[in-house]
Amino acid sequence: MEIKQRLEHIAQTHYHQGLSQCDRKQVYHCLLRLTQELCATRPAATGTRKLYYFSAEFLLGKLLANNLLALGIYQETSRILTEAGHTLALVEETEPEPSLGNGGLGRLAACFLDSAAALGLPVDGVGLLYHYGLFQQKFQQNKQTEYPNPWIQDESWLLPTGTVFSVPFASGQVKAILWDVAVPGAHSNVTNRLHLFDVETPAPPPSHGIHFDKTDLPAHLTAFLYPDDSDEAGRLLRVYQQYFMVSAGAQLVLKELEESGASPDHFSNHVAIQINDTHPSMVIPELIRLLTARGLSMEQAIYQVSRACAYTNHTILAEALEKWPLDFIQRVAPVLVPIIRELDRRVKETHSDPKVAILMPAGAQNSQELVHMAHMDIHYSASVNGVAALHTEILKSSELKPFYLIYPDKFNNKTNGITLRRWLEVCNPRLAALLDDCLGQGWRQDPMELQALLRFEQDSALLDRLLAVKRDNKAALSLTLTQEQGVALDAESVFDIQAKRLHEYKRQQMNALYVIRKYLDIKEGRLPPQPITVIFGGKAAPAYRMAKHIIHLVLSLQQLIDRDPQVRPWLQVVMLENYNVTWAERLIPACDISEQISLASKEASGTGNMKFMANGAVTLGTLDGANVEIAQLVGSDNIYTFGAASSQVIELYGPPMHYHPDPYYQRPNVKPLVDFLLSPALSSAGDPNALRELWNEMTGKDWFMALLDVEAYIAARDRAIDDYGHRAAWAKKMLVNIAHSGYFSSDRTVAEYNRDIWHLT
């Protein structure tokens, strides 16, 4: 049946009326059903091995548009809806966004699933079904407050499977209910799956924000992603979640293996497992446990699991490298303790260096025996990878150097990527159409073809069209922001955007210091070459005090400037509420200057940087993570880099620590900016105590060295804003960035994982 007939049929069956009589929500549900039906008719990808991508996060974003595109019916559906008096974009607005991720790590997992399906590779995701997601961010009195995000509706992308496993916690068996989300591949005819586990009777949403009794398990096990871990109950809950995910996931892997007729003896010939950061690390001892229960010796089980597993490291931040007290694992999953001890014993038998041990004895540093999750992954995996060239080099030469000396062949780099289907084709139809006009449609399947755009570098008509697309996208963002948050933007101003998790290492506070610089300049009569709009988006972890203070600083600046008729025509600050994938899809196409200003060495890769680039923004960044590779590709005329090099930063950290902010704070161009936090003007909008605490941190510690780089940052940003005024030259920079973005397609990244690590087909 044709798409149109099928949609009319679904509308008649469920709503007893034609598509044109349905309201938007009903149209959405018709499309949801049709998409599910079409996905179900496609086979799963097959190969010699199957890869299971284990991840605590899958930051999927809305699925309708992406799935229609993958099924090849986006244009047709859009036309059918128009004929029925509807608009696909408005119908899409009724779709709730799944809340199963936090930031880059989770979005990367979602891009990888999309790419693996597009490449026809047998790759399924394994994760948890969080009912209230990360959290919903609201601003009250210029501060972040958190609420549950109950995103799951009766009719959704979640497919019941009828599959149930039993997870052996210390406290008793808990059932894990399996739900699937279909992942249709573009340019392939397959549908892969994301497997999400849930408890049998999930708790209703808490009545007071995101606070609930963390000891009341199992009902709360799948309530939130990253429940507050500032107390012991919160940390234990995370271990419960992790073991629930990996135990159910490992049982699913073995069930599918056995159903395929293969023997567990040859586990690694058929199965590959990617461990996305350390949250799923317990899958290693759990699989060893399950294989020995099926008759393999400990020796064989360790061999099979180590050949199947591969570990990706996503950060060098010490506080994010998980080390759980062995006692926690004893209290949650005692069945794993003897296996972890055995794994550690074998390591210690061959390696005397205590730095590579899995179990760290209680001692001066820690009061309890700790399990170093990453160490277990590295010893018992076939591959260890970083996520950008610089990051992998830092892992090899400093963070994980003792391991690199033992296992040089395990280490490899896989520079991250993004799916350009979501991050260009779907989110920026104006640019996609322009690219089709210039290049034909081949770039949609092979993004390296975007390089052909370089032939148009001198084509002033094309450059004008590029500028017009950007301007239209800026106007569209302004309209949406007005409708949804009551904030209008000046589409003629330069849009300078920093959208990412709030963290001191990402240095949103340094961006705020630039805003203060401009505010003071304008007050003193020094006007910028054109009006500037500075947009922030990002959530702070609920227990992360300084990150919340930085949000407060930005919101206070926003209010101060909004109320100042002298400044406001030249400078606008917007801290967007509840930044998520949907907002990212609106912000990124509208961006002129992409802020990627982490302290060099700290941002493993970044993936927002790639999305902004592909949409014609010019990067203002440090030589950190994948910014380094962006700079190499586009050349120094088409990116603004500044700041200390990663090697200098690593030197400064010592030990001993060589950095103190004071000499930088004392500089005449820096002190007034930082001291503005204590000014009566800002205090009139903000909470003086919070601002004082942030000032203390910035002047007394500044762990991520914002004051070291701030002067170079201001100079580079001023230069970028000056250059923005030279429209033709700026349009060329945009063009060069788009032309080189094909390298950052996650299709390329996933193909490299398959070639070097997974060997699926």
Ligand code: 26V
């Ligand atoms: C997690 C946590 C949790 C506890 C508090 C502090 C903290 C700090 C950082 C993290 C990040 C964990 C891993 C992560 O999300 N890494 C991101 O992975 C992206 C995909 O590879 C990469 O592009 C980002 O640079 C990297 O930060």
